[in-house]
Amino acid sequence: MDLSLSEDQEMLRKMARDFLANECPKTLVREMEEDEKGYSPELWAKMAEQGWTGLPFPEKYGGVGYSFLDLAVLLEEMGRACLPGPYFSTVVLAGGAIMEAGSEEQKQKLLGEISEGKLIATLALTEPSASYKANDIQVTAAAEGGGHVINGTKLFVPDANVADVMVVVARTGGQGAEGLTLFLVDPKASGVSITQLKTIASDKLCEVTFDKVKVGQDAVLGEVGKGWPMVETVLQKAAVAKCAEMVGGAQQVLEMTVNYSKERVQFGRPIGSFQAIQHHCANMAIDVDGSRFISYQAAWMLSEGMPSTKEVAMAKSWTSDAYRRLTALGHQVHGGIGFTKDHDMQLYYRRAKAAEVTFGDGDFHRDVVASEIGLPDPA
Amino acid sequence: MDFRFTPEEEAFRQEVRDYITNVLPPDWPALDPIDISPEINDFVRQQMKVVGAKGWLSLSWPKEHGGREDPMLDTILQDELAYYRLPVRDVQGVGNVAPTLIHFGNDEQRKHHLPTIAKGEILWCQGYSEPGAGSDLAGLSLRAVPEDDHFTVNGQKTWTSFAHQADWVYFLARSNPDAPRHQGITFLLADMRTPGISVNPIIDITGNHTLNETFYDNVKVPRENMVGELNRGWYVAVGLLEFERSGASYLGASRRLLEDLVGYAADVGLRHPLLRKRLADAAVELEVARWLSYRTAWMHQHQMGYSLEPPMAKVFMTQRAGHLGMEVLGLHGQLERGSPCVPLQGSVAFLTQLALRETILAGTSEIQRMLIATRGLGLPR
Numbered sequence: 192m193d194l195s196l197s198e199d200q201e202m203l204r205k206m207a208r209d210f211l212a213n214e215c216p217k218t219l220v221r222e223m224e225e226d227e228k229g230y231s232p233e234l235w236a237k238m239a240e241q242g243w244t245g246l247p248f249p250e251k252y253g254g255v256g257y258s259f260l261d262l263a264v265l266l267e268e269m270g271r272a273c274l275p276g277p278y279f280s281t282v283v284l285a286g287g288a289i290m291e292a293g294s295e296e297q298k299q300k301l302l303g304e305i306s307e308g309k310l311i312a313t314l315a316l317t318e319p320s321a322s323y324k325a326n327d328i329q330v331t332a333a334a335e336g337g338g339h340v341i342n343g344t345k346l347f348v349p350d351a352n353v354a355d356v357m358v359v360v361a362r363t364g365g366q367g368a369e370g371l372t373l374f375l376v377d378p379k380a381s382g383v384s385i386t387q388l389k390t391i392a393s394d395k396l397c398e399v400t401f402d403k404v405k406v407g408q409d410a411v412l413g414e415v416g417k418g419w420p421m422v423e424t425v426l427q428k429a430a431v432a433k434c435a436e437m438v439g440g441a442q443q444v445l446e447m448t449v450n451y452s453k454e455r456v457q458f459g460r461p462i463g464s465f466q467a468i469q470h471h472c473a474n475m476a477i478d479v480d481g482s483r484f485i486s487y488q489a490a491w492m493l494s495e496g497m498p499s500t501k502e503v504a505m506a507k508s509w510t511s512d513a514y515r516r517l518t519a520l521g522h523q524v525h526g527g528i529g530f531t532k533d534h535d536m537q538l539y540y541r542r543a544k545a546a547e548v549t550f551g552d553g554d555f556h557r558d559v560v561a562s563e564i565g566l567p568d569p570a
Numbered sequence: 571m572d573f574r575f576t577p578e579e580e581a582f583r584q585e586v587r588d589y590i591t592n593v594l595p596p597d598w599p600a601l602d603p604i605d606i607s608p609e610i611n612d613f614v615r616q617q618m619k620v621v622g623a624k625g626w627l628s629l630s631w632p633k634e635h636g637g638r639e640d641p642m643l644d645t646i647l648q649d650e651l652a653y654y655r656l657p658v659r660d661v662q663g664v665g666n667v668a669p670t671l672i673h674f675g676n677d678e679q680r681k682h683h684l685p686t687i688a689k690g691e692i693l694w695c696q697g698y699s700e701p702g703a704g705s706d707l708a709g710l711s712l713r714a715v716p717e718d719d720h721f722t723v724n725g726q727k728t729w730t731s732f733a734h735q736a737d738w739v740y741f742l743a744r745s746n747p748d749a750p751r752h753q754g755i756t757f758l759l760a761d762m763r764t765p766g767i768s769v770n771p772i773i774d775i776t777g778n779h780t781l782n783e784t785f786y787d788n789v790k791v792p793r794e795n796m797v798g799e800l801n802r803g804w805y806v807a808v809g810l811l812e813f814e815r816s817g818a819s820y821l822g823a824s825r826r827l828l829e830d831l832v833g834y835a836a837d838v839g840l841r842h843p844l845l846r847k848r849l850a851d852a853a854v855e856l857e858v859a860r861w862l863s864y865r866t867a868w869m870h871q872h873q874m875g876y877s878l879e880p881p882m883a884k885v886f887m888t889q890r891a892g893h894l895g896m897e898v899l900g901l902h903g904q905l906e907r908g909s910p911c912v913p914l915q916g917s918v919a920f921l922t923q924l925a926l927r928e929t930i931l932a933g934t935s936e937i938q939r940m941l942i943a944t945r946g947l948g949l950p951r
């Protein structure tokens with residue numbers, strides 16, 4: 192058992208923290224919330240220079256060859272800094288899908304370009320049904336003249352507004368998990384229209400509609416009809432990657448709150464000397480540590496390629512709820528000031544709420560846990 | 571990072587399980603993982619010696635004192651014993667007295683007491699709380715007047731778990747009433763057969779006798795039974811808090827209950843979505859608890875100092891599951907052991923009551939949270 196980060200991971204963490212403290216101040220975070228694109232191309236270039244955009248991809252594809260656990264360490268820091276932009280969509284989602292499903296050639300090209308910081312990508316998976324289940328995928332791709340024609344609507348697609356390529360999950364036949372295929376689609380292709388949604392976290396989620404969008408044979412990522420298992424793997428990693436971000440945010444909220452309660456004086460003493468406040472802080476600390484272990488356990492298992500359906504579901508169900516609880520308590524301790532737009536607490540609370548429902552909320556994952564521990568199927 | 575136990579640790583866990591499942595009689599009646607109730611007393615006292623002979627009661631002690639210097643194994647042992655509800659590791663003797671003597675005792679005391687603890691020959695009890703001193707332990711008033719070769723002790727302790735079975739007691743006494751509170755306390759040991767010590771049962775909510783009042787009436791405690799220095803007992807007691815404190819016995823107990831409930835739900839075919847959610851919740855909480863608990867063992871193994879970790883493990887672990895059993899079993903949950911139609915040996919009705927004690931004993935959850943906030947997070951007192 193070793194519950195500490197390796198020396199290299201500690202170094203990565205420190206470098207990331209310093210880098211983001213300099214390059215991603217809260218002024219930038221706020222600016223990007225209002226920005227049409229939602230990210231800073233200069234910062235993106237610098238991140239690519241640091242090797243971040245290629246971090247988890249093998250060196251032979253132009254990446255850095257770090258593990259998923261290493262990536263989790265980086266994502267934790269990004270969560271702490273509220274880093275805006277398409278890193279998650281590009282590296283975790285689209286990059287993950289390409290790694291899982293792509294041909295050698297596709298990997299060479301696409302992962303190479305992502306690693307160089309030249310390609311922004313995303314995964315178009317969920318639909319108006321707002322479901323992460325195979326059953327609910329209704330966007331269709333009909334075979335036609337050696338290629339396919341895609342029709343339907345994707346919803347909650349992150350960063351489609353700036354993506355150079357989208358990995359689109361579409362039904363080429365069959366039912367449920369059978370007959371789902373991944374396609375590489377150019378967002379500028381004719382028949383694709385993209386509308387930005389307005390979201391609680393002010394991130395860039397989009398509605399993407401496909402109206403008779405023609406793609407060639409080379410647009411297929413992996414094999415026709417065999418896409419879903421790849422998506423499942425990506426979703427598992429995405430859920431845990433989201434947990435890592437949440438852990439970083441949670442740690443930061445705890446620190447902000449503890450510091451504030453040492454400074455803020457009422458009744459002639461720091462509010463941190465009041466026991467009610469101490470208990471709030473203690474409960475927050477418990478939630479940070481609990482989330483950290485259960486999330487890193489899942490990240491470690493995925494990194495080692497161990498079967499981890501149960502642990503992933505445990506991590507996301509716990510961390511989703513814990514991060515929400517913790518940000519709410521943080522606000523309570525901050526009193527009125529935390530309710531203002533000027534204060535940084537709100538940045539975390541809004542992101543916590545978004546993260547909670549992304550890649551399955553607590554109940555979604557508890558349902559998985561229930562089956563994994565051997566409970567009979569629901570009535 | 572590596573969230574695995576080593577092969578040796580896994581093998582040890584298996585060895586413990588094999589031992590227990592081989593030796594445990596069918597229909598083992600114990601439901602409380604720490605109570606050596608009269609019906610299991612003979613068996614448990616005999617098995618204490620068996621596990622003592624295996625070296626399992628001194629797993630985390632330094633090698634020079636005959637231990638294995640492996641707190642992880644000790645934690646695994648506690649986890650498994652609690653799961654099977656076999657109380658052969660004396661919480662007080664193995665968990666508290668031995669490390670105290672190793673760190674603060676003298677050679678004589680170690681030579682006298684460590685072997686009997688390691689061999690599972692005697693039981694210890696803890697005389698800390700008094701009617702007027704619970705959470706505020708430093709307010710204790712039991713008097714120990716130092717005289718030439720002994721102390722004369724007068725006063726009362728309460729909530730002394732298993733005093734009626736214990737062979738020895740360790741306790742805190744006020745040796746200098748004029749000094750500031752924390753600086754007039756001495757840490758003492760006494761043979762429970764010393765004239766003047768008497769024990770009066772307190773029956774707990776479940777109807778069991780585990781608690782006692784203990785009275786000290788002109789009890790002569792030899793000077794050599796003082797641990798650490800005169801009037802420095804508070805610091806011995808506080809130092810004791812630094813020892814292995816994983817709360818693994820709560821963990822084993824919760825794991826058992828959850829497994830029983832899941833098994834019940836599967837057998838009876840309980841499929842209600844809300845029930846699934848509750849049990850899944852409990853499973854996730856248990857997993858979090860597992861890491862908060864084993865983290866302390868891991869830190870201990872690597873000689874890292876504790877700050878907020880042990881209170882965190884205790885608060886978290888004990889806040890769980892008090893109501894889960896009855897939620898799953900519904901009307902059947904109220905049936906007590908021995909009743910017709912009772913599922914799971916009546917463990918649910920029993921443990922539902924027992925859960926109340928866990929957030930109180932060994933420092934209430936409020937006190938633990940205070941420790942997390944002040945010691946751990948540095949909030950002002």
Ligand SMILES: Cc1cc2nc3c(=O)[nH]c(=O)nc-3n(C[C@H](O)[C@H](O)[C@H](O)COP(=O)(O)OP(=O)(O)OC[C@H]3O[C@@H](n4cnc5c(N)ncnc54)[C@H](O)[C@@H]3O)c2cc1C
Nearest residue numbers: 696697698699704705729730731927930931932933934936
């Ligand atoms: C089953 C059981 C077994 C026990 N076994 C032993 C034993 O073997 N030996 C032994 O010495 N003792 C034992 N105890 C005693 C135990 O340690 C005390 O009960 C415990 O420390 C609390 O003390 P109290 O009961 O006097 O409650 P109090 O201290 O009176 O507390 C009452 C309430 O006030 C709260 N409170 C008190 N002070 C504060 C504060 N500063 N801030 C906020 N809240 C506060 C408490 O958290 C609690 O909710 C046992 C208790 C139980 C229930």
